[in-house]
Amino acid sequence: MTTESLAGRPAPDHAPTATPTATPMPPRIGGRERLALVVLLTAGFTLAVDFSILNVALPRIGGDVGFSLANLQWISTTFAVCAAGFTLSFGRVADLFGRRRLFLAGIAVLGVSSLAGGLATVPWVLLTARVAQGLATAAVAPAALSLLTTSFPEGPLRERVLGLNGALMASGFTAGAVLGGLLTDLVSWRWAFFINVIVAVVVLSVGPAVLTENKAANPPRLDVPGAVTVTAALVTGVYGLTQAGERSWSDPHCWGFLAAATILLAVFAAVERSVAAPLVPPSILARPSVRWGNLAGLLAFATETSVVFLLTLYLQKVRNYTPLQSGLAFAVLGLGTVVGGLLGPRVIARLGGRQAVVLGFVAQCAATVPLVFLGDAPGWLADLLAATFVGGVANLVAIVGFMVTATSGLAGGEQGLATGLATMSQQVGIALGTPVMSAIATVSGAETPHGILHGVTTALAVNAALCLAAAILLAITLPTDTSPADTSPTDTSPTDRRNSESAA
Template identity: 70%
Template sequence: MTSPDQSTAGVDDTSPRVRIGGRERLILAVLLTAGFTLAVDFSILNVALPAIGADVGLSLGGLQWIATAFSLCAAGFTLLFGRIADLFGRRRLFLAGIAVLGLSSLIGGSAGTPWVLIVARVAQGLATAAVTPAALSLLTTSFPEGPVRDRVLGLNGALMAAGFTTGAILGGVLTDLLSWRWAFYINVAVAVVVLLLAPVVLSESRPERRPALDVPGAVTVTLALLAIVYGLTQAGQKSWGDPHAYGALIAGAVLLIVFWVIEQRVPQPLVPVRVIRRRTVGWGNAAGLLAFATETSVVFLLTLYLQEVLGYSPLAAGLSFAVLGVGTVVGGVIGPRIIGALGNRNALVAGFLLQAAATLPLVFLDDRPWWIVVLLATTFVGGVANLVAIVAFMVTATSGLPDEEQGLATGLATMSQQIGITMGIPIMSALATARINALGGQTPHTVLHGVSLALTVNAAACVLAAVLLGVFLRASGRARTPAGTAPQR
């Protein structure tokens, strides 16, 4: 296997068109359908929360747990399940997770009491934590490292990003036309189809010699991630000064330190230190975390702008992000070509810089209706740029590792993705809220200023990410290198 720090001298990997066979297309269809469905689940209930609360008797303050219960489990257990996929079989874990997803969605859609609904969301989160890294590692082990895998990861990234946007739109449509319960029931149909096809088209993938599971490391890192995600969600719902928020974040940081110590001492660590110390893994995952944190928070901030300043309905605001969804699909398609031309590091840097350039005009939004045209154009460009960065992050973070460690690599990548999704909104929400309160409370005028401040910080974060990646991440990937020329370091 070629190291990610090597280029293929004298070979232009971008010239021949990448071809994928019939069986590979079936594998892609199954895995990408599952990934898209899970991405939809992150946002599909957001618009429906008031209707859900009224139907099942959940108070306004309790509605947050519909989202929090899901995100806690989806982010908290993903690294553990990624490693379990390596040890006990990726296909096996994928199928088990899909089965749990289908059953929990059936229960959630039929729920008549709050506790049943919350339990169903917990189970959906656990299913997501199991299926996402298993599906991603099945992708990376089913396709060889190079242009083919880059293209596959590009499609995966495009569909997952489009899934977040689709979820917001689909949730509003289903709630208005049918019932919020159909936001759960559609998962049941998808799960049945995937469970029928997956055993036929997917091959089992696991090492011949099964190492022991690092139980102390698994328990410690899972508790750490649960604490961090809980702290972030509490900060977003209440404030960064809330004792539950900063207490959980401090506890999570301490547990991560304990986990780091454990991993250096156990004979078969859950996350070998040598893997984390690889620049492609460490900086690649940092890039992924920032890519998801910045773009999901932009969606949140623009939702505030559209509803509180321009007066859009929730459904109209959701539909406004359809252009962003198109941009993410375009970015996922062209991302592998950009990586082939520029290399992983340069594609990451270019993606973040273009995303910052697309975010900057949004800083100057005002209450005039025609600004919607600027918003649509810039979110399209930002979506393209963000997906280029996401595809480059996925390629960087999973390249150069043997197949037996792909579950670990994809578990880390999935963890970065989900924590990025979780942390972006609370941080930007805190900035916007602080500005709104400083100006005297919530009015269209103060919301506009709060959103502007947070978008400024968001664009600055993208520029900072580009600078750090350009300096500290070695040039890598399959950029075209003249024969006889040493690859760039």
């Protein structure tokens, strides 16, 4: 191996002339790293599927297990609240006590809780299982993402890996709706739980052999007051958002929880300024790439998931599609997210992370605008499929740009925190987008097909405007990044450096 291939710079002048200067080889992934990547991506895809796989099956579940119509929402709410509320704390726990350990423990809890959920015959068992599934998701998601970012060096290789991860996660939301409909109609809704058991057994069989543990050498004590207050704030806030979607934004119940979340966040900020080893060091949030990058992620997930919700209303309430037909119509969107995940790293390599985020939002806006004019126009289905495909591609380019921006330039010991923040932004965005757009559609429309169509198209117009506003804001606030070839080395742990060397 030449001096250039080791250090990334030309050999010194006294190097023998007989040895030609080598061109840096593209990074390669070894057999063990490839298996580890498959394990982590499989886990991420499964978690994404869990967010949507039960939605179309809720009425059937309610009849089989004994939920009243008014209480069906708790099947989704308990999962979403726990998944979003605990993710930041678990992300920091992964940094301090071991990402591999937390990942495997979370997968084990996911398998056991999914088995309990699939076998449930009474409501309290099913809700307990959903709480445990949410906690498992909060542990596994940031641990898996931080294992990805610490196992692959910054640059094209990590961008490619994050692109695959983003594509599979985004397509998992769509696949969940399709898979949930198929399982419910053809087999049983219980298999929506049992699939997780199979995945957990496979991951726990392979993961311990291929995943490498990495954590802080001398971890500080966990900031318990900070973890408690931020978890309470997130749980309370996400619950308030879900209630806004289920009830309405005028409900005092919703605003009471959102006000409590705001107070708890203020308490959390005060705690972080006073403790020696804060859960979220102010220096991390002071980085524009982290602060504005996570806002980009929140907006990317909020806008695209709410488009899916609005188009579901359009297809089922205006076009009289069945839930399964609606799910199949979104398969093209899922294909677009896969293409976007593969395209995102190429855009970042050519333009940089900031430009990829901005371009993604601009293209997403352009893809959403035609949906505003769907109405009863001939060829509406072709227009819808084309627009959702382009929107899926654009959204994933923005998401990959957000993931790369929000996790780059940080030490290996901070990756769990960085990925915990990124995962939290993703899940809060999912929780926020639907109730906001639902409120706009409800205020703008009425309970008739024509009224629903008007409400949906109005909300889609607001969605497109939000994408454009996000592009302008992020073009101003996100830092200008250099190309991967020019990026200076970051502060990494010895484990990170060994993994980087083994991947090259």
